[in-house]
Amino acid sequence: MGLPDATVALVAGATRGAGRGIAVELGAAGATVYCTGRSTRGRPSGYGRPGAPRPETIEDTADLVTAAGGVGIAVPTDHLDPDAVARLVARIDADRGRLDIVVNDVFGGDFLTEWDTPVWEHDLTDGLALLRLAIDTHLITAHHAFPLLVRRPGGLVVEVTDGTAAYNDRHYRLNAFYDLAKTAPIRLARSWAHELGPHGATAVAVTPGWLRSEVMLDEYGVTEEDWRLACVREPHFAISESPRFVGRGIAALAADPARARWQGASTSSGELAREYGLTDVDGSRPDAWRYVVEVQDAGLPADTTGYR
Incomplete structure (x- = not known):
């Protein structure tokens, strides 16, 4: 499923993980x-992985985008710096004169998180920094990128998070800072739907499994x-998925001429795969969030039968 010619995407937070996977698949669909x-x-970031055993830079991601069939362009940007983001958008405007897709995937707060720690015991400086990375970056990016996005009707904004609205509404997500960080993008997608809808754009919150x-x-x-x-160490890891x-789900969403039906929704990689008939790189179709609820959280033995 390809994208229209000349489609231009911004993937904010494309260094590694989901951001890299999204950038590469948008490239495979033909996007710049x-x-x-x-x-x-x-210049490695302060994310805490300067000795990472594999390349984790935006230049490496851009090369992967190009190798996949798109045009990858690396622009070093600190999305906490409004001036830097303004310069980024000005460059996209000067280079291409349009912006069709904005993927807000900036986070980088994992190493600031103290799991299962109450707010009065959690390091306050780290907790507030985590929220700045998870929320402020998305607001700053939206403020500067959306004027270019709405110049043409049909734009798409994707807020990447961890957990669907249905799951996060029912569950406490590890600590107060992380819980807020991963609920906020879902609310932002609803806000963008309200603000961008009249301009012909669609906003969706998407979570990987x-x-x-x-x-x-590396953890395993x-x-x-x-x-x-x-x-062997964690049997439920059998439901895991590649970035x-x-x-692939977001690329299919971007290529869907009827994507406005997703306006303001919270969805997952598994749901998008079912909707668009997609598979992971190994040919399977993991449905992680259904599995988490029905198997993992239910205390059942790991068994992905019917879930991938």
């Missing part, structure tokens, strides 16, 4: 993709090629 983030070949990001693979000491070995899976 501006890949932004703070990790560059000459249990993502085999670079960080997660595996690679994308042998990731199933991690199931390309959510990317």
